Amino acid sequence: xxSCLHKGKNIDLVGIQNxxxxxxxxxxxxxxYHPLLVTHSFFRWLVLAxxxxxxxxxxxxxxxxxxxxxxxxxxxxxxxxxVHIQLLLGLAxxxxxxxxxxxxNNFKExxxxxxxxxxxxxxxxxxxxxxxxITIGSAKAKRKEDNVxxxxxxxxxxxxxxxxxxxxxxxxxxxxxxxxxFRWF
Ligand code: HEM
Numbered sequence: 001x002x003s004c005l006h007k008g009k010n011i012d013l014v015g016i017q018n019x020x021x022x023x024x025x026x027x028x029x030x031x032x033y034h035p036l037l038v039t040h041s042f043f044r045w046l047v048l049a050x051x052x053x054x055x056x057x058x059x060x061x062x063x064x065x066x067x068x069x070x071x072x073x074x075x076x077x078x079x080x081x082x083v084h085i086q087l088l089l090g091l092a093x094x095x096x097x098x099x100x101x102x103x104x105n106n107f108k109e110x111x112x113x114x115x116x117x118x119x120x121x122x123x124x125x126x127x128x129x130x131x132x133x134i135t136i137g138s139a140k141a142k143r144k145e146d147n148v149x150x151x152x153x154x155x156x157x158x159x160x161x162x163x164x165x166x167x168x169x170x171x172x173x174x175x176x177x178x179x180x181x182f183r184w185f
Pocket of ligand 1: 037040041043044047083086087089090091092093094095097098099100119123124127128130165169170179180182183
């Protein structure tokens with residue numbers, strides 16, 4: 001199949017195939033692409049686990065009016081750090097991914113194709129938003145004097161951040177954009 005019709009637009013499938021084949025043939029895909037993709041894919045689980053643990057600590061702390069202890073503060077710091085490492089991995093991946101390269105070099109065609117548009121634009125936008133929300137929440141919680149207010153701030157900002165992140169992960173079960181649960185080196 002050379003092309004397909006999507007919402008009245010003719011999508012050049014051969015163009016994408018040629019582009020990817022060219023990259024593979026001329027060895028222009030960075031050697032770092034696969035290791036970064038594997039690491040970024042794995043790091044999503046650390047992001048989710050740390051956020052869920054931070055939310056468990058903050059909701060029980062907020063609703064149970066508990067003190068904001070050392071473990072809570074360490075959890076806040078580690079969660080933000082993991083999320084920021086994922087941001088750096090994502091940024092590095094963004095500039096070497098052949099999918100994103102295709103998007104940046106063929107903006108019009110790329111915008112018309114769900115998967116190319118997702119990794120070229122939607123994923124980065126939503127993930128940046130989620131990470132910004134978590135960063136603001138963490139910084140605001142740090143500045144609060146009251147223990148319960150610290151828990152409450154983390155609970156609210158991290159919940160919204162997590163929901164934004166969850167909505168833009170290419171889940172293996174998604175009928176739209178799907179990627180494996182785990183990748184191996
Ligand atoms: C918490 C934040 C993030 C999570 C949980 C996340 C998760 C994921 C997952 C699960 C994949 C699929 C990996 C695979 O193919 O197995 C992926 C791909 C990707 N992510 Fe992220 N991501 C995050 C943030 C970002 C950010 C901020 C950027 C860009 C700055 C980014 C750029 C990319 C790119 C370029 C790809 C794949 C491109 C390709 O397949 O060639 N991600 N991400």
